[in-house]
Amino acid sequence: MTDEKKDATMRTEEYKLEAVSELRFEVETGSDASVQLDLLEGMAEVFGAELTKGRQITFEEGAKVAVFTWHEVLLLACLDLSHLAGKTEVAYIAKETPMVMYINTHAALEQMRQKAEKEKTRGPRVMVVGPTDVGKSTLCRLLLNYAARLGRAPIFVDLDVGQGDISIPGTLGSIVVERPSDIEEGYNLNAPVVFHFGSSSPSHNTQLFKLLVSKMADTVNQKCDQSKKCCSSGVIINTGGWVRGAGYDMLKHIAGCFEVDVIIVLDQERLYNELKRDMPDFVEVLLLPKSGGVVERNSSVRADDRDLKVREYFYGLRKDNKDSFYPHPLHISFNDVKIYKIGAPALPDSCLPLGMKSQDNMLKLVPVSPSNGLLHHVLSISMATSMEDNILESNILGHVVITGVDMEKQMFTALSPSAVTPPRNIWLMSEIQFMDID
Numbered sequence: 001m002t003d004e005k006k007d008a009t010m011r012t013e014e015y016k017l018e019a020v021s022e023l024r025f026e027v028e029t030g031s032d033a034s035v036q037l038d039l040l041e042g043m044a045e046v047f048g049a050e051l052t053k054g055r056q057i058t059f060e061e062g063a064k065v066a067v068f069t070w071h072e073v074l075l076l077a078c079l080d081l082s083h084l085a086g087k088t089e090v091a092y093i094a095k096e097t098p099m100v101m102y103i104n105t106h107a108a109l110e111q112m113r114q115k116a117e118k119e120k121t122r123g124p125r126v127m128v129v130g131p132t133d134v135g136k137s138t139l140c141r142l143l144l145n146y147a148a149r150l151g152r153a154p155i156f157v158d159l160d161v162g163q164g165d166i167s168i169p170g171t172l173g174s175i176v177v178e179r180p181s182d183i184e185e186g187y188n189l190n191a192p193v194v195f196h197f198g199s200s201s202p203s204h205n206t207q208l209f210k211l212l213v214s215k216m217a218d219t220v221n222q223k224c225d226q227s228k229k230c231c232s233s234g235v236i237i238n239t240g241g242w243v244r245g246a247g248y249d250m251l252k253h254i255a256g257c258f259e260v261d262v263i264i265v266l267d268q269e270r271l272y273n274e275l276k277r278d279m280p281d282f283v284e285v286l287l288l289p290k291s292g293g294v295v296e297r298n299s300s301v302r303a304d305d306r307d308l309k310v311r312e313y314f315y316g317l318r319k320d321n322k323d324s325f326y327p328h329p330l331h332i333s334f335n336d337v338k339i340y341k342i343g344a345p346a347l348p349d350s351c352l353p354l355g356m357k358s359q360d361n362m363l364k365l366v367p368v369s370p371s372n373g374l375l376h377h378v379l380s381i382s383m384a385t386s387m388e389d390n391i392l393e394s395n396i397l398g399h400v401v402i403t404g405v406d407m408e409k410q411m412f413t414a415l416s417p418s419a420v421t422p423p424r425n426i427w428l429m430s431e432i433q434f435m436d437i438d
């Protein structure tokens with residue numbers, strides 16, 4: 001679209017928000033629509049991160065946003081209406097929000113941190129649970145941002161392998177949050193710990209998921225041993241929306257591994273009562289309502305969101321219709337990398353060697369021969385240097401996507417964030433695929 005045509009579809013509107021209310025809006029996925037926001041007067045925040053006067057914030061496609069204020073505020077929003085034909089309600093102000101309850105929860109956690117600091121013990125370890133689309137990731141962000149604004153350095157553990165905030169889908173990650181996340185760019189991803197899982201649902205390989213959760217808990221404990229500040233600031237754990245049957249057992253496993261002392265259940269009384277019944281007495285289980293602003297996503301929107309996340313990893317954020325990163329096509333000989341996937345197809349126990357169970361297969365590294373079957377798959381580059389290392393539990397250095405397989409020349413082409421060939425040659429195949437059509 002030309003700039004002139006675009007200008008014709010832009011509408012600038014002023015919004016006056018009363019105290020304890022929020023402006024909510026969505027930017028469509030699959031379009032180049034955007035919303036620009038200016039703070040004119042007062043103080044406001046987006047999921048706990050403060051807006052700054054004079055800094056225009058751009059929200060790109062797919063963003064679902066609430067600009068909240070504790071006081072009165074004046075905002076200027078420039079909405080791109082070119083892709084919203086037929087929609088009358090692009091943005092609206094909501095006065096009913098659960099923010100007072102959320103900030104009270106933060107205040108209670110802060111008291112626990114102060115106590116931990118004084119007594120040189122651990123700060124609160126909080127797990128946020130609930131079904132899909134209740135605002136779990138958003139509440140984690142809010143609690144982390146509020147803690148960071150008070151000078152704390154909590155550890156954020158994201159176990160949502162479908163829609164996580166630390167790395168791309170199919171991974172588990174953790175970071176130390178020392179400053180509030182940037183409204184446009186998200187968390188500061190300095191030295192993250194990232195493990196390869198390889199699928200967007202824990203049910204795909206529950207043994208592997210459990211193993212990685214235990215390993216993540218070990219790394220968090222190590223971090224707490226090294227840093228008093230992290231230790232007293234505590235841990236905030238985001239989980240996926242799988243809360244029934246084996247998904248519920250998984251939540252209990254997570255709670256046990258991380259020795260959580262607070263569980264926040266969003267919007268589901270049944271889950272709250274089950275956890276109240278099954279958790280030891282020292283675990284505080286809280287039920288909080290979800291915000292009316294949380295946007296429900298069907299499976300196709302979720303798939304689009306996952307795609308956007310992978311795209312963002314390689315191309316960075318889109319600003320003014322331009323990408324911030326420039327990924328490179330790498331040409332790599334079949335002989336220079338060893339590709340594995342985790343988990344072999346289940347065999348009946350009777351076909352297995354004596355003493356081995358079919359579930360042991362799910363933690364097996366299975367070599368993947370080069371073929372067109374690898375096309376578009378995301379691969380994680382393991383930090384492991386040899387097969388003697390514990391590859392399953394090794395941190396991930398980064399990711400590539402296979403964009404070409406030349407069987408004649410025995411070469412792969414891989415999309416990579418860097419022009420340099422990755423320094424490690426053990427690559428793990430993910431079920432997640434990405435079509436690089438830019």
Ligand SMILES: Nc1ncnc2c1ncn2[C@@H]1O[C@H](COP(=O)(O)OP(=O)(O)OP(=O)(O)O)[C@@H](O)[C@H]1O
Nearest residue numbers: 064065066132133134135136137138163293294295
């Ligand atoms: N108050 C709000 N107003 C507008 N949008 C919101 C609000 N709170 C959350 N959202 C948006 O709703 C979407 C879903 O929220 P979120 O990702 O936190 O839910 P979730 O429970 O973690 O989802 P999942 O099922 O993937 O685990 C996000 O895009 C988020 O930005």
